[in-house]
Ligand SMILES: Nc1ncnc2c1ncn2[C@@H]1O[C@H](COP(=O)(O)OP(=O)(O)O)[C@@H](O)[C@H]1O
C-alpha cells in the first residue's frame with residue numbers, strides 16, 4: 001500500500017515536470033512576444049521593461065530559461081506579471097477560489113445528478129423515465145458546451161431575464177445583506193455550473209446506467225435479493241458500490257476537461273476565475289502568468305487524479321491488498 | 323401421508339433468442355416443457371439430467387429468480403409469487419450452481435455473512451445486539467467448518483471449498499423450509515467432492531429441511547435422495 005502510494009507520487013512528479021516543460025516550450029515557440037504588449041502599454045516604464053527582460057532572461061536560450069524558472073518555482077516564486085507587475089501568485093490566488101468553487105460545484109453535480117439518473121434509469125430500464133433521460137443525455141452529449149452557454153444566456157438571461165449572465169456578483173453586491181449576498185452569488189453560479197456540468201453529467205449518467213444494468217444482472221444481486229430485503233437497498237449496497245469504483249476514476253479524468261474547458265467557458269460568462277485570467281494572459285503573451293496558471297492547473301489536475309487513485313485503492317479490495 | 327410442501331404444475335419456460343446482427347428477438351428456445359411434480363415435506367428429491375437440460379432454470383423458477391412462461395409453482399398450497407419477499411426468504415433458498423457468483427466480489431465475507439444473519443433476526447422480528455449476531459456467526463462457521471479467519475477475506479481470496487462453505491452458510495442461516503442445491507459438487511475438485519458430499523449428508527441429518535438435489539450423477543442422486551425425477555430436453559422422463 002505504501003509502496004503503491006510512493007510509486008504514484010513519483011509518477012505524479014515526473015508527469016508534473018513533463019507538463020511544465022511542454023507548456024514552457026509551446027508558449028515560447030508560439031508567435032508573438034511579451035515585449036509587443038509592453039510596448040503598447042504606457043503603464044510600464046522602460047526601466048521596468050529592461051528589468052523584466054533581464055529578470056526573466058528573455059534573451060537567454062530556452063532550456064536555461066526553463067531551468068531558472070523551475071528553480072524559482074520550487075521556492076514558490078512565480079515572478080510578476082508582465083502586464084501590471086503584480087506578483088503572479090497573488091493574481092492567481094485572487095482568481096483561484098472562484099474557479100475552485102465552479103469546478104467543485106460542477107463535479108459535485110455531475111456526481112450526484114449523474115449517478116442518480118443512471119441508477120434510476122437502470123432500475124426502471126426502458127420505462128418512461130429511462131427513455132426521457134436517454135434523450136436528454138444524448139442531447140447533452142452532442143450539444144457543444146459553448147453554444148449551449150450562449151443559447152442559455154440569451155433565453156434565461158436576456159429574454160426571460162431570470163438569471164444574471166456574467167460575473168459572479170452584482171454591482172451592488174457590497175450593499176446587500178448577508179443572505180442577499182449568498183443568494184446573489186448562487187444566482188450568478190446557476191448558469192455556469194449547470195452548463196459546465198451538463199455534458200459531463202450526461203456521460204456519467206450513461207455510464208452509470210450501463211454498469212448498473214450489468215451489475216443488476218449478476219447472480220450475486222439475485223442472491224442478495226433472495227434474503228427478502230428491499231430492492232433499493234440491494235441496488236445501493238451491492239450494485240452501486242461496485243459501479244462507484246470506475247465512477248471515481250471517470251470523475252478524476254473529467255477534471256482536466258473541466259479545468260481546461262474553463263479557459264473559454266469562463267471567458268464567455270465573464271467569470272472572474274483562473275480560466276479567464278489564463279485566456280487574457282495567453283492573449284497578452286504574459287509568460288510568467290501563463291506558466292503560473294499552467295503550473296497550478298497541472299498541479300490541481302494531478303492532485304485530483306491522485307485523490308481518485310487513493311479513493312480507488314480504498315474502495316477496491318483487490319487493489320488494496322496487492 | 324405427508325403434506326406436499328411444493329407443487330410444480332405445468333411449468334413451461336423459454337428464453338428469447340436474438341439475432342446476432344441487430345440484436346432483435348427472432349425466436350425462442352423452449353427450455354422446460356410442462357414440468358409437473360410435487361415434493362413432500364422433509365424429503366430429498368433428486369433432479370437428474372444431462373447438462374443443458376434445464377435443471378438450473380427449474381431451480382431458479384422455484385426460487386423465484388426466473389418467471390415461468392406458463393404454469394405455476396405452489397409452496398404450501400399457495401402460488402410462490404403471492405408471498406411477500408420477506409416470507410418467501412425463509413421458505414426457499416437456492417445454493418447456486420456456481421457459489422463464487424453468489425458472492426459480491428467487492429465485499430468481504432464478514433460483511434456478507436453479517437448482512438444475512440442480521441436479516442435472519444429481522445425476519446423473525448427479534449431485535450438483537452451485535453454480540454448475539456457475532457455468536458450466531460461463530461456458531462454457523464462451526465457448522466460449515468470454516469475458521470473465523472475467512473471473515474476478513476474477500477471472495478477472490480478463498481479456495482473453491484471455502485467459497486462453497488461460505489455460500490452454504492449464507493443460504494443456511496435463514497433456515498429455509500426448502501433448500502435447493504444446484505449441482506453442489508460440480509464446482510469442486512474431485513478430492514473435495516467426497517468430503518463435501520459427507521458434509522451435505524451431515525447437513526441433511528442436522529437440519530430437517532426439504533431438499534432438492536440437482537445433479538447429473540445418478541449414483542450421487544441415489545446416495546443422497548429419497549425420490550428421483552429425470553429431466554431430458556426439458557421434459558420429465560420418469561419418476
Ligand atoms: N439466461 C439465459 N438466457 C438464454 N438461455 C439460457 C439462459 N439460461 C440458460 N439458458 C439455456 O437454457 C438451457 C438450460 O440451461 P440450464 O437450466 O442452465 O441447464 P442445466 O442446469 O441443466 O445444465 C441451456 O441450453 C442454456 O443455454
Ligand SMILES: [Mg+2]
Nearest residue numbers: 377378419505
Ligand atoms: Mg445447471
